[in-house]
Amino acid sequence: MSNRLTTDFWVSAYLNRLRLANIPAFVTSKGDPTAGVVMVKLNTLDGQAVAYQRSFDLMSGERAWIVLSEGEERQVDEAITKQLSFDPDLWVIEVEDKLGRHLLDQEGLT
Template identity: 25%
Template sequence: MEDSLKTEIIIKSVTKIAQQDGIPVFVVKKGDPDSGIILIKIDLLNGKGQLIRRNYSYSLKKNKSIIEYIKLHKEIELEYPKLQKLIEKEIKIDTDAWVVEIEDKQGRNFFEKI
């Protein structure tokens, strides 16, 4: 999918892809429908999870914009309370951010599929 797609459309597409695999996806917080950043909370269904931010950056090597997925913590996974504090911190920085939760024991980031 193209970089220029609206955030809301990207999230709807990912939701459909994940649900086809039987994986629930929830929009926890709606952000700017056109260009809000996406915070992806991956719930591992064991009391722990990961927080990933979908970033755009410019690659000089490729001479174009690229999409990167950046884990926002050093640990492999965080316990829910720490994860929630991190989400709250990120939302304070960017109030237009979306928070999308994927419940998947395997920890898959379905945004990488588009």
């Protein structure tokens, strides 16, 4: 039996952690509940955004959040839309925070 968390469980836990920090977030695309990939869009509410996706480092075996796209929100949205066209099982979570907080660097979310 695998000890890997299902995607919907991870998303629920992440949204709850954001809620506890008073950071608004919502799911804009719901993918496969068991094994879908998660992308996080950070909207800083000033016309700018960053899209993060998890990457697997083959050398270390570690998973890390990397920047897929950064800049004007429209451009970031276009990059996310492109990813959705390749992967219909993709989850997209939009986090809205003027201070740029996303909590992805906290223990348990990396």
